[in-house]
Amino acid sequence: MQVKPITPHEAGAEPPYWVLAALNHLIGKGWKGNHSIVHLGDVVSALGGHYDSKFLAFEDTYRAAGWKVEYHAPAIHEPYNPYWIFSA
Secondary structure (H helix, E strand, O other), X not given: OOOOOOOHHHHOOOOOHHHHHHHHHHHHHOOOOOEEXXXXXXXXXXXXXXXXXXXXXXXXXXXXXXXXXXXXXXXXXXXXXXXXXXXX
């Protein structure tokens, strides 16, 4: 497989609408009044097999909409599911 460079349009593109719809659902489902925690495993499940790492490039889109977005990933020897915290 030949790898091609990303285009400027692709680099700045927002995730597809169905990725945002899935995230919106997960954020709403986990809403605690001032924040929501969304686990990577739940995002992958919600995307129904259409997983691609470029679909996870949504943080800037949500920040532009007014969210504070933090990503938490385990260190090498920490066994937990990565997650995002979306806060108002």
